Amino acid sequence: MNHTPETAATGNGGNFDPKQAAALLDETTQQARRQLAPSPPWLLATRAVAVLAALGAIWLSVRGQHPYRGPTAADIPVLVAFIVLNFAATVGVRERALAGVRGKSRLSPAELTVLVLAVAIVPVVMAVLAAAGVSFAWYPTTVMVIPGLAWAAVSAARRNWPSCGTGLAVAAVGVVGAFASPAGSWLVAGVGLCAALLGNAAAIAWRQHRDLAGA
Amino acid sequence: MTTDELDPLIHVPTRLKIVATLAALPDGDTLSFTRLQDMIGLTPGNLIIHLRKLEDADYISSEKTRNGTVSITTVALTSHGRAALGTYTQALRDLLGGL
Numbered sequence: 001m002n003h004t005p006e007t008a009a010t011g012n013g014g015n016f017d018p019k020q021a022a023a024l025l026d027e028t029t030q031q032a033r034r035q036l037a038p039s040p041p042w043l044l045a046t047r048a049v050a051v052l053a054a055l056g057a058i059w060l061s062v063r064g065q066h067p068y069r070g071p072t073a074a075d076i077p078v079l080v081a082f083i084v085l086n087f088a089a090t091v092g093v094r095e096r097a098l099a100g101v102r103g104k105s106r107l108s109p110a111e112l113t114v115l116v117l118a119v120a121i122v123p124v125v126m127a128v129l130a131a132a133g134v135s136f137a138w139y140p141t142t143v144m145v146i147p148g149l150a151w152a153a154v155s156a157a158r159r160n161w162p163s164c165g166t167g168l169a170v171a172a173v174g175v176v177g178a179f180a181s182p183a184g185s186w187l188v189a190g191v192g193l194c195a196a197l198l199g200n201a202a203a204i205a206w207r208q209h210r211d212l213a214g215a
Numbered sequence: 216m217t218t219d220e221l222d223p224l225i226h227v228p229t230r231l232k233i234v235a236t237l238a239a240l241p242d243g244d245t246l247s248f249t250r251l252q253d254m255i256g257l258t259p260g261n262l263i264i265h266l267r268k269l270e271d272a273d274y275i276s277s278e279k280t281r282n283g284t285v286s287i288t289t290v291a292l293t294s295h296g297r298a299a300l301g302t303y304t305q306a307l308r309d310l311l312g313g314l
Contacts, residue, residue: 016218016226016227016228018218018221018307018310018311019311020228021221021226021228021231021307022307022308022311024228024231024232024235025231025235025304025307028231028232028235028236029235029238029239031254032235032236032238032239032254033239035254036239036240099247099250100246100247100249100250100251100289101240101244101245101246101247101250102244102247102289103240103241103243103244103245103291104241104243104244105240105241105244
């Protein structure tokens with residue numbers, strides 16, 4: 001191994017100033033983390049605002065219903081558009097960030113299977129709860145419990161604690177929503193998901209800042 | 216402490232960028248040569264030269280895999296390389312703190 005210092009004449013920066021090196025190290029580290037982050041704080045914060053707007057809009061339209069009839073025909077396209085855009089943005093940003101990356105950063109087939117099953121089983125569980133006469137069977141918050149717990153379990157296995165916390169928070173919002181009125185559960189879902197996503201964004205941003213300061 | 220005590224393999228702008236970029240990945244994850252090239256902004260030839268020096272020192276590992284007719288080269292920071300970057304960063308901090 002040759003550790004001979006290289007000179008500036010070789011174009012390799014033999015006179016590389018330590019201050020410049022520290023600045024370059026900080027800049028490169030921040031840039032790389034930003035480019036390689038599958039769930040960047042800005043995306044989580046944007047999703048938080050979007051979910052609050054979408055579910056809040058539905059809550060505004062259903063809160064005056066007596067008796068409760070559920071989202072109106074005008075609300076459904078908003079909800080579907082939100083879900084599709086949210087999914088597309090999340091997958092798009094994730095794929096772009098992880099292009100060329102192999103390893104733990106990517107979800108394994110087993111983890112993907114757990115998450116897909118957790119989402120697929122939700123309508124079945126809701127139908128069973130409805131058949132049993134459970135009042136909160138069709139609440140929007142009920143949808144969140146199983147996927148939230150599945151995400152928490154997958155994140156815990158990866159020791160990704162901020163993400164695990166988000167999964168648990170989403171599941172907790174689902175449980176809290178069961179105690180709300182049918183209309184109120186939309187507000188609980190919107191505010192709860194917004195808070196969980198903002199909390200995750202803050203945790204990731206704080207961790208990045210801490211790692212950089214300690215680098 | 217003087218600049219001579221900074222690891223000369225890392226204390227080169229291009230190689231510092233390579234090592235810092237690879238260190239942003241979780242331990243054990245690999246990055247394709249083309250993505251690294253895209254992130255660092257180097258020509259393939261120039262990047263290969265620097266990667267070879269880092270690999271000779273066991274700071275990085277590379278692997279070439281074949282996907283049909285396409286050959287894909289991936290690189291990763293070794294634990295030795297990660298430790299060397301940690302030592303370099305601490306030395307840099309000590310040096311700047313002493314200025």
